Amino acid sequence: MNNDINLAVLIDGDNIPSKYIKEMLEEIAKYGNPSIKRIYGDWTKPNLAKWKNVLLEYAINPVQQYGYTTGKNATDSAMIIDAMDILYSGKVDGFTLVSSDSDFTRLATRLREAGMTVFGIGERKTPNPFIVACDKFIYLEILQKPKIGDFNTSTRQTKNKVDRVTPKVIDLILTTISDVEDDEGWAFLGEVGALLLKKQPNFDARNYGFKKLTPLIKSIGEIEIGQRKNPKGNGNLIYVRNLS
Incomplete structure (x- = not known):
């Protein structure tokens, strides 16, 4: 945006x-x-x-x-x-x-x-x-910034303030990737994030204890992550595709 x-x-x-x-x-x-x-x-x-x-x-x-x-x-x-x-x-x-x-x-x-x-x-x-x-x-x-004692280093999540990544959430992400994937099954993560918001305006990786969408995606074993050179500038763009 x-x-x-x-x-x-x-x-x-x-x-x-x-x-x-x-x-x-x-x-x-x-x-x-x-x-x-x-x-x-x-x-x-x-x-x-x-x-x-x-x-x-x-x-x-x-x-x-x-x-x-x-x-x-x-x-x-x-x-x-x-x-x-x-x-x-x-x-x-x-x-x-x-x-x-x-x-x-x-x-x-x-x-x-x-x-x-x-x-x-x-x-x-x-x-x-x-x-x-x-x-x-x-x-x-x-x-809200987590207080001392609220942070669980093993899950990297704050207690009582995050939702669990349920099968329903995973299915939403997998379906959204399929909606915008190219012929080889790859989808630009930026497009995936934009479509997730259109489908569910309160979708936010922070709801699940992750700072951004990329680490949330990485936590899901059913998704492969790759990179492509940005044709419009420096750096790489993140792409994802479903393994199943």
Whole structure:
């Protein structure tokens, strides 16, 4: 993905803990320039006190939204209205919606219909409809740096924060390789990764304890890895093919 695009980062302050802020913004910077950063909530309430302490440090603009009606989420409405205003302003190329709330599913779909790239960031509890409505969805838990005692050197994974590489995951990868393979069965790993995201927007090697896709692929014995010289520059490109 092009990391030169301008992104509007809209954060649901009522729904996302402030402890993730540093890692979250570092992650967003990989995909684009966060030219607009806003966080929404009722700042008169004590539950947003921790967010107040980090807003200035990370140049995030707070948007005050009072809960006018009992049972209605005013923060969601404010985010949605702002997102549409930003969309029509033409100032950004994409959005990062930071929430674990499925209420933003339709917003993500609408933004993508308008040609925007949409990244979603939320906790693992995020409902699947919101996840699949995004181009890419990132779990906040995998962004946290492991603490001493949480790291298992034998598995190279952090405890309780990673999924197991199940036969279903392996089958997804093998099928995706087959979808883009050439006549000799080889597939460019970059194309494999891109198609995996289209099939499953929350697919991320870090969910399984690996920093990148290549070591995850290497851990699967049913896949062969090779290299080819990059015709457009220095270095080699990684190719994979199914052994079965």
